Amino acid sequence: MGRILLENVTKSFGDAQVIPPLDLVIDDGEFTVFVGPSGCGKSTLLRLIAGLEETSSGTITIDGLDVTQVPPSKRGLAMVFQSYALYPHMTVRKNIAFPMRMAGLSQAEQDKRVMTAAKSLNLVDYLDRKPGQLSGGQRQRVAIGRAIVRDPTAFLFDEPLSNLDAALRVGMRLEISEMHKRMQTTMIYVTHDQVEAMTMADKIVVLQAGVIEQVGSPLELYRSPCNLFVAGFIGSPKMNFITGTEAANRHAHTLGVRPEHIAVSTQTGAWTGRVSVSEHLGSDTFLHVHETGLADTLTVRTNGEISFKHGDIIHLTPREEMVHRFDAAGLRIS
Amino acid sequence: MAIVAHHSRFSKIAWPVLAWIVALLFFFPIFWMLLTSFKTDADAVKPEHLLFFTPTLENYANMTENYDYWRFATNSVIASVMATAVTLFVGIPSAYAMAFNPSRSTKDMLMWMLSTKMLPAAGVLYPMTFLTKNILGIFDTHFLIILVLSLINLPIVIWMLFTYFKEIPRDIIEAGKMDGVSTWGEIREILIPLAWGGIASTALLCFIFCWNEAYWTVRLTTTDAATLSKLIEGNRAPEGLFFGRLSAVSTAAVGPIVVLGWFCQKQLVQGLTFGAVK
Ligand SMILES: Nc1ncnc2c1ncn2[C@@H]1O[C@H](COP(=O)(O)OP(=O)(O)OP(=O)(O)O)[C@@H](O)[C@H]1O
Ligand SMILES: [Mg+2]
Numbered sequence: 183m184g185r186i187l188l189e190n191v192t193k194s195f196g197d198a199q200v201i202p203p204l205d206l207v208i209d210d211g212e213f214t215v216f217v218g219p220s221g222c223g224k225s226t227l228l229r230l231i232a233g234l235e236e237t238s239s240g241t242i243t244i245d246g247l248d249v250t251q252v253p254p255s256k257r258g259l260a261m262v263f264q265s266y267a268l269y270p271h272m273t274v275r276k277n278i279a280f281p282m283r284m285a286g287l288s289q290a291e292q293d294k295r296v297m298t299a300a301k302s303l304n305l306v307d308y309l310d311r312k313p314g315q316l317s318g319g320q321r322q323r324v325a326i327g328r329a330i331v332r333d334p335t336a337f338l339f340d341e342p343l344s345n346l347d348a349a350l351r352v353g354m355r356l357e358i359s360e361m362h363k364r365m366q367t368t369m370i371y372v373t374h375d376q377v378e379a380m381t382m383a384d385k386i387v388v389l390q391a392g393v394i395e396q397v398g399s400p401l402e403l404y405r406s407p408c409n410l411f412v413a414g415f416i417g418s419p420k421m422n423f424i425t426g427t428e429a430a431n432r433h434a435h436t437l438g439v440r441p442e443h444i445a446v447s448t449q450t451g452a453w454t455g456r457v458s459v460s461e462h463l464g465s466d467t468f469l470h471v472h473e474t475g476l477a478d479t480l481t482v483r484t485n486g487e488i489s490f491k492h493g494d495i496i497h498l499t500p501r502e503e504m505v506h507r508f509d510a511a512g513l514r515i516s
Numbered sequence: 517m518a519i520v521a522h523h524s525r526f527s528k529i530a531w532p533v534l535a536w537i538v539a540l541l542f543f544f545p546i547f548w549m550l551l552t553s554f555k556t557d558a559d560a561v562k563p564e565h566l567l568f569f570t571p572t573l574e575n576y577a578n579m580t581e582n583y584d585y586w587r588f589a590t591n592s593v594i595a596s597v598m599a600t601a602v603t604l605f606v607g608i609p610s611a612y613a614m615a616f617n618p619s620r621s622t623k624d625m626l627m628w629m630l631s632t633k634m635l636p637a638a639g640v641l642y643p644m645t646f647l648t649k650n651i652l653g654i655f656d657t658h659f660l661i662i663l664v665l666s667l668i669n670l671p672i673v674i675w676m677l678f679t680y681f682k683e684i685p686r687d688i689i690e691a692g693k694m695d696g697v698s699t700w701g702e703i704r705e706i707l708i709p710l711a712w713g714g715i716a717s718t719a720l721l722c723f724i725f726c727w728n729e730a731y732w733t734v735r736l737t738t739t740d741a742a743t744l745s746k747l748i749e750g751n752r753a754p755e756g757l758f759f760g761r762l763s764a765v766s767t768a769a770v771g772p773i774v775v776l777g778w779f780c781q782k783q784l785v786q787g788l789t790f791g792a793v794k
Contacts, residue, residue, distance in 0.1 A: 232694060233693075234693065255693050263690070271709045
């Protein structure tokens with residue numbers, strides 16, 4: 183079990199309120215991802231749940247139990263830190279066994295679980311090394327091993343992969359996803375990586391300045407962002423925003439069109455513009471188009487075979503059913 | 517940076533020479549004391565015997581026979597060891613709390629603790645003597661000396677430990693909390709092993725301060741708890757007599773601590789520079 187409930191939770195550091203009153207439900211077994219720009223309070227929210235920060239007001243409940251005043255060591259949650267936070271003076275084996283030793287498990291049980299974790303994380307050969315003698319990826323595995331051995335109610339991850347190189351990140355992303363499928367334990371995961379959020383999450387929580395902008399499945403957020411902020415934040419490259427007569431024609435203040443929902447033609451189209459930069463990624467090409475009279479730049483995503491030069495005139499046509507409309511307050515019009 | 521890059525020949529020679537001169541200046545009194553301790557009292561005051569004399573062990577023999585050096589030495593060991601232990605026992609949790617759970621007043625508290633070291637001890641001499649002798653009745657006891665030495669050294673010890681603890685990444689302490697460790701467990705399992713070098717340096721320095729403390733140990737003891745400082749004090753003669761004897765007593769008093777310091781040089785340098793030397 184691991185159902186986490188936040189009611190009216192606030193957090194202030196001195197006079198600065200980082201989290202205004204906030205409500206959130208994280209269901210048992212759910213993989214929840216917190217995303218948002220830097221400094222929006224993702225880590226703070228996670229640390230409030232962990233108990234590493236005290237709430238300024240409000241209540242946090244885990245499985246029906248009010249844990250607001252319960253110290254982190256008694257909340258039964260496991261956390262994986264961005265810096266890994268391994269105990270440098272202990273071997274890998276001792277690091278992984280540490281939470282079990284603190285919980286008073288028998289030595290035999292500890293050894294058994296260390297072995298199981300080490301096998302599943304490919305750490306068997308490193309058990310007697312100190313963290314200082316491991317690579318970044320191995321350290322990350324040890325941190326995960328230390329978290330899983332004690333069967334926590336929920337896992338908390340604070341940007342666990344951001345110190346790894348791109349290839350390792352993809353591998354670890356899959357491993358964590360698989361781990362979640364296998365264990366079915368609640369996981370809360372903080373990231374600023376779009377791909378991690380979209381691929382891993384059952385539920386994404388988009389935060390801005392401590393306020394939850396939208397909660398939903400990755401596809402929900404992608405298909406129907408509830409406001410301009412979420413629309414601009416989810417999706418890469420970013421959604422194009424168009425104001426003016428074109429928007430007014432569609433009875434909106436702002437239109438949102440994702441780069442992948444614009445068709446390109448050399449002959450005809452709804453809009454016309456001049457290619458400024460075309461970025462070739464192999465599978466895709468991103469065109470940055472100027473002089474459309476709609477916005478400073480429109481970004482268009484086309485397939486990798488298409489090639490334009492700087493200065494080429496092209497015609498663009500949005501897929502009408504994929505055009506998002508927002509009112510003057512930035513809220514979605516449906 | 518320019519200074520480092522620009523090693524002129526002058527600075528290559530001048531600095532070491534200067535360092536040697538300063539070192540010799542500091543060392544000279546100790547050297548003199550050592551020499552004098554092997555002279556007879558008569559030789560000790562004669563300038564012509566400054567470097568050339570017939571060495572004698574008489575002063576040392578006298579010391580153990582007549583003044584019970586070992587009793588004073590034992591008292592010094594008891595006082596210094598116990599006071600260091602008490603100071604660490606109180607200082608480690610305090611510094612831990614201040615380093616990892618600071619409040620608004622932590623900085624002020626640290627400053628305030630240090631400011632107590634700026635008061636002249638003489639200011640409270642009378643109340644201390646009166647209080648311990650006439651009211652509490654703990655004058656000239658080990659308990660009193662251990663208490664006083666602990667209290668004197670606590671501020672500096674907490675400062676030093678605080679500085680060392682600050683260097684431990686917060687995440688590691690927090691990982692401990694998440695792994696289900698109690699506060700004491702955190703100190704025992706994580707803090708102490710990680711800050712071991714710093715704690716050892718601090719303990720060593722505290723021990724040296726305790727050993728060398730003279731103001732209170734001389735004034736708050738008579739016989740039972742009297743330390744080596746008191747022994748030296750007791751052998752001081754105003755007319756400049758008994759220089760040989762005084763030097764022998766002093767040598768025997770500072771000897772252990774100098775030897776200890778010599779063996780623990782590295783730890784000490786680290787301690788005195790607050791971990792700046794890695
Ligand atoms: N201990 C603290 N004291 C004062 N302010 C803090 C403290 N911790 C965080 N803050 C402030 O709270 C806000 C949210 O910080 P937080 O670390 O939660 O952001 P974040 O969303 O995790 O950012 P990032 O993506 O950069 O990690 C920031 O403005 C930060 O300056
Ligand atoms: Mg963060």
